[in-house]
Amino acid sequence: MRTPLQERYVLRHRGSGQYLRVNDQSQQIEAIESPESAWNFHSHEGAITHALWIGEVHGQTPDVVKMR
Numbered sequence: 001m002r003t004p005l006q007e008r009y010v011l012r013h014r015g016s017g018q019y020l021r022v023n024d025q026s027q028q029i030e031a032i033e034s035p036e037s038a039w040n041f042h043s044h045e046g047a048i049t050h051a052l053w054i055g056e057v058h059g060q061t062p063d064v065v066k067m068r
Contacts, residue, residue, distance in 0.1 A: 009047035011054070011062040020054070020062055027036040029054065035067060 011020040018031035019038035032038065041047035046065040055061025 007044070008067040009041045009044060010035050010065050010067055011047065011051055012038075012065050013062050014060060019065075029058075030060055035065070040067070 012018070012035075013020060013031050016031055018033055019035045020029055021032055021037060021039040023030050024030070029039075041048075041050065044064065044066075051062050051064050
């Protein structure tokens, strides 16, 4: 029996195309080039919720991108 792969979603800044992560030291959201190091979510709903919260605070809602 095959086990379904766990979904993975990341957030991408619309203007720069960079991906978002939480800095380990400062705990602030920052932009990075690599999606492998991005803040990831295992449900679409979780990613959407966080994207909307970021949009409320920062004035621009990031895109939710499904990774393969």
